[in-house]
Amino acid sequence: MPMDESTLFDDPDELRAGQDDDAPKEPDDSGVERVMRWFKNHADLENRFSSVFRQSLDEVLDGQRTGRYDVDKLEKTEKTYLGTKVEIVCRAAFNLPRGEDMDYVVCGHEVDAKFSLGGQWMIPREAMGHLCLLMSANDRLSTFKVGLVRISEEVLTRGGNQDGKRSISLSGRSHIKWLYQQGRLRRNLLLGLDPATREALERVPVGQNRVDQLFRYVHGCIVDRNAVVTVAKQLDAPKRVRDARQRLAREGVIILGHQKESPLVAKALGLPIPDKGTWVATRVVPAPAPGDGRPVAFIAGAPYAVARPDESPHPAPVIDY
Amino acid sequence: MPMDESTLFDDPDELRAGQDDDAPKEPDDSGVERVMRWFKNHADLENRFSSVFRQSLDEVLDGQRTGRYDVDKLEKTEKTYLGTKVEIVCRAAFNLPRGEDMDYVVCGHEVDAKFSLGGQWMIPREAMGHLCLLMSANDRLSTFKVGLVRISEEVLTRGGNQDGKRSISLSGRSHIKWLYQQGRLRRNLLLGLDPATREALERVPVGQNRVDQLFRYVHGCIVDRNAVVTVAKQLDAPKRVRDARQRLAREGVIILGHQKESPLVAKALGLPIPDKGTWVATRVVPAPAPGDGRPVAFIAGAPYAVARPDESPHPAPVIDY
Numbered sequence: 001m002p003m004d005e006s007t008l009f010d011d012p013d014e015l016r017a018g019q020d021d022d023a024p025k026e027p028d029d030s031g032v033e034r035v036m037r038w039f040k041n042h043a044d045l046e047n048r049f050s051s052v053f054r055q056s057l058d059e060v061l062d063g064q065r066t067g068r069y070d071v072d073k074l075e076k077t078e079k080t081y082l083g084t085k086v087e088i089v090c091r092a093a094f095n096l097p098r099g100e101d102m103d104y105v106v107c108g109h110e111v112d113a114k115f116s117l118g119g120q121w122m123i124p125r126e127a128m129g130h131l132c133l134l135m136s137a138n139d140r141l142s143t144f145k146v147g148l149v150r151i152s153e154e155v156l157t158r159g160g161n162q163d164g165k166r167s168i169s170l171s172g173r174s175h176i177k178w179l180y181q182q183g184r185l186r187r188n189l190l191l192g193l194d195p196a197t198r199e200a201l202e203r204v205p206v207g208q209n210r211v212d213q214l215f216r217y218v219h220g221c222i223v224d225r226n227a228v229v230t231v232a233k234q235l236d237a238p239k240r241v242r243d244a245r246q247r248l249a250r251e252g253v254i255i256l257g258h259q260k261e262s263p264l265v266a267k268a269l270g271l272p273i274p275d276k277g278t279w280v281a282t283r284v285v286p287a288p289a290p291g292d293g294r295p296v297a298f299i300a301g302a303p304y305a306v307a308r309p310d311e312s313p314h315p316a317p318v319i320d321y
Numbered sequence: 322m323p324m325d326e327s328t329l330f331d332d333p334d335e336l337r338a339g340q341d342d343d344a345p346k347e348p349d350d351s352g353v354e355r356v357m358r359w360f361k362n363h364a365d366l367e368n369r370f371s372s373v374f375r376q377s378l379d380e381v382l383d384g385q386r387t388g389r390y391d392v393d394k395l396e397k398t399e400k401t402y403l404g405t406k407v408e409i410v411c412r413a414a415f416n417l418p419r420g421e422d423m424d425y426v427v428c429g430h431e432v433d434a435k436f437s438l439g440g441q442w443m444i445p446r447e448a449m450g451h452l453c454l455l456m457s458a459n460d461r462l463s464t465f466k467v468g469l470v471r472i473s474e475e476v477l478t479r480g481g482n483q484d485g486k487r488s489i490s491l492s493g494r495s496h497i498k499w500l501y502q503q504g505r506l507r508r509n510l511l512l513g514l515d516p517a518t519r520e521a522l523e524r525v526p527v528g529q530n531r532v533d534q535l536f537r538y539v540h541g542c543i544v545d546r547n548a549v550v551t552v553a554k555q556l557d558a559p560k561r562v563r564d565a566r567q568r569l570a571r572e573g574v575i576i577l578g579h580q581k582e583s584p585l586v587a588k589a590l591g592l593p594i595p596d597k598g599t600w601v602a603t604r605v606v607p608a609p610a611p612g613d614g615r616p617v618a619f620i621a622g623a624p625y626a627v628a629r630p631d632e633s634p635h636p637a638p639v640i641d642y
């Protein structure tokens with residue numbers, strides 16, 4: 001999709017700077033390189049950042065109390081606070097000490113943390129000359145960005161807002177060293193539901209009925225604790241899931257967790273295997289004669305397969321969850 | 322303690338208004354009365370509000386990640402967000418629908434929620450003519466205030482801040498109908514520690530060592546989950562407590578929970594009895610001959626009493642926690 005580049009500019013000076021392709025390249029910044037390497041030395045780095053953003057978004061949405069799952073529904077004070085929450089969660093995730101002037105010290109370098117939902121980072125004056133860890137997350141696309149840049153006049157727009165904060169100019173963006181430009185953010189299940197499923201959920205009141213509806217309609221994909229407490233608007237997701245199992249058993253719906261028989265059944269049926277605090281639901285029917293081709297799980301001694309939409313409901317087998 | 326009243330006034334007009342004791346009393350506001358009654362009809366109302374403030378404060382402090390337990394350590398964006406969090410938690414606690422213009426509908430009346438740590442509520446223009454639920458909490462004094470007032474020119478200061486918000490004038494304060502002026506806020510254990518105990522905690526690094534130290538020094542009072550995760554800077558308070566039990570057993574320290582033998586032992590020793598998610602620690606020694614006067618608990622068949630500071634350590638009995 002072509003993009004109207006003019007919308008990226010508030011300032012004609014910035015436009016000129018963006019076109020200045022002949023400017024001499026600055027020498028590599030050893031601070032940036034070292035901090036990049038420090039992060040890259042972490043096993044599972046992408047997952048770790050994904051968790052930082054997922055946890056921050058979920059906590060500020062506070063689905064269990066508000067039923068919300070869409071950042072567009074956040075109030076202005078909550079969006080502002082989201083930046084603080086990301087700074088806190090990221091500090092904890094990497095166990096980063098506080099700097100003298102900036103938020104973090106990373107391998108001896110002062111680094112400021114800056115989060116912006118839309119990637120329009122606002123840089124305070126105090127960050128001049130320091131490194132900034134630039135972070136953004138897009139919950140609709142399930143992606144995130146993490147990059148590092150050293151703040152200089154060269155990378156900032158002219159002007160600035162009433163607090164004297166300035167954003168990164170288009171030419172400044174070319175100086176950002178990216179850890180992730182398209183990092184995979186753990187999916188926000190409820191935000192990604194198709195309209196028909198969303199409508200089915202909203203047909204019933206929040207609470208156990210809506211949890212039942214979630215597991216009645218959302219099959220074959222991982223459902224996390226947060227999705228359950230958000231549609232329940234109650235705490236104690238495991239209890240909601242146990243109740244849903246009982247209430248959906250006669251329709252043939254099974255809800256697999258991470259314990260006992262669950263992972264084996266999930267694997268046999270070709271479903272994703274839930275981690276702790278997540279579940280996967282499906283509808284099963286007794287497996288027909290050989291040759292049907294569907295994966296089969298032996299549950300309570302009998303073969304079961306994932307039901308096709310046209311197969312009529314059959315009570316679920318008893319699973320040792 | 323005498324108070325310098327002049328510090329309460331920004332505006333000399335307000336001072337005059339405050340002295341205007343001869344003004345005719347306004348007629349009772351039936352909306353205020355009905356909303357007051359609606360709240361008062363809730364069993365356990367004081368505890369419910371206490372939980373609203375305790376949860377809101379603890380969540381924004383985010384002790385598990387930050388180690389903080391003092392609201393004075395919050396950043397400005399966090400203090401602003403605290404008001405939003407209280408609005409959310411209060412809505413959930415009383416299951417209040419959203420109003421058309423204001424935050425809540427309470428028994429048919431639109432009510433705006435306003436929280437301020439210091440009780441300097443800032444009232445937006447849109448609230449004019451509406452009811453406001455005014456809330457504040459003092460974590461040092463373990464108190465909270467909840468009141469209702471109908472917003473009118475009469476109750477507001479002149480002027481206002483850059484957003485056009487105005488505070489309640491001194492004379493306006495006399496119009497507030499209080500549900501609680503000195504409500505009991507559940508105690509913030511760590512904030513209330515004496516300097517010697519705080520120093521003992523800070524002598525060891527955060528984590529299990531500091532959890533051990535907490536239960537080594539803080540005896541005879543309820544320690545909640547939040548206090549444990551804050552000194553641990555880790556999740557899973559029950560695991561931290563189980564480990565502390567093992568590590569402190571040879572010093573004679575027992576840490577009672579809410580299950581199995583724990584409540585019985587707590588009761589027999591004259592200690593507060595923990596609810597779920599809370600604990601109480603003490604140091605015990607074999608009870609001396611009768612006549613000693615201390616309460617005695619029979620644990621594993623032998624009598625134990627709370628140790629006096631001068632009694633030397635004796636290994637703790639094995640308790641079925």
